[in-house]
Amino acid sequence: MDLPLKFINHRIEEYALQVTYRPEEDAGDVIYNLSLVRREDLEDAIATLKHAYAAGLCVSDRVRFLNPGEEVGGFIIPDGCAGICTLCSITIDAILIRRGVPLNPLGGGVVEIEGNIPTRFTTLIRYEHTTIDPLQVLISQEVTSVSEVMRRGSGTILANIRECHMEAERLIGDVLDELAGAGFTGILDVGVPNTPLLGVPPAPEYLGVALVGGTNAIAAFREAGKWAESRALKGLMNIRDMVSIEDY
Secondary structure (H helix, E strand, O other): OOOOOOOHHHHHHHHHOOOOOEOOOOEOEEEEEEEEEEHHHHHHHHHHHHHHHHOOOOOEOEEEEEOOOOEEOOEEOOOOEEEEEEEOOHHHHHHHHHOOOOEEEEEEEEEEEEOOEEEEEEEEEEHHHOOOOHHHHHHHOOOOOHHHHHHHOOEEEEEEEEEEEHHHHHHHHHHHHHHHHOOEOOEEEEOOOOOOEOOEOOOOOEEEEEEEOOOHHHHHHHHOOOOEEEEEEEEEEEHHHOEEHHHO
């Protein structure tokens, strides 16, 4: 029997119901992205991850590294490769939903940065129109200049956006503050009700919340001419199976 296509907005909803992360305890399950690099390039990848985190271009400082033959989420790391698990920004959507924020994930794309200030989405792929994560598509198209943002504060990065109901504005602020206290650095911008955020209009009585993409460091790594393959929304992982990139 043919299975129906599952669009990304539906996958996000499914994952959101399974996330159990509690920022006040720094415990529970989060959504992760999985990237593969050549094993001999792992030290360069770690250096890029550190630089990207310091520049505020990662969702969180948490990572997990895997050796060839190790298994994660039913996937075995191939010979000659190292696996890198990073936090997916959809984890933040899940936490907002669990805290009672009416929320609609809109899509992912490329955001222009000028002088360390996000200015606009130059590309946006709506979740309701794709079965592949937009950032996974865009990272393969080499349309970013994340390394330029890391070096001089201007360029393009991967990001995503969701709309939240205006009545939950104070709650949104409280949750984002809690997450920032737990090492989440991926909040790009928060809009005001009924006003476009970075060029993307929310529905009436909603406001936009933009977050950096969870694979910006891998995009910067690829920009340096290195091979890497990313798989967004790969699965769920306990946050305590991850460590801070600053520990490396």
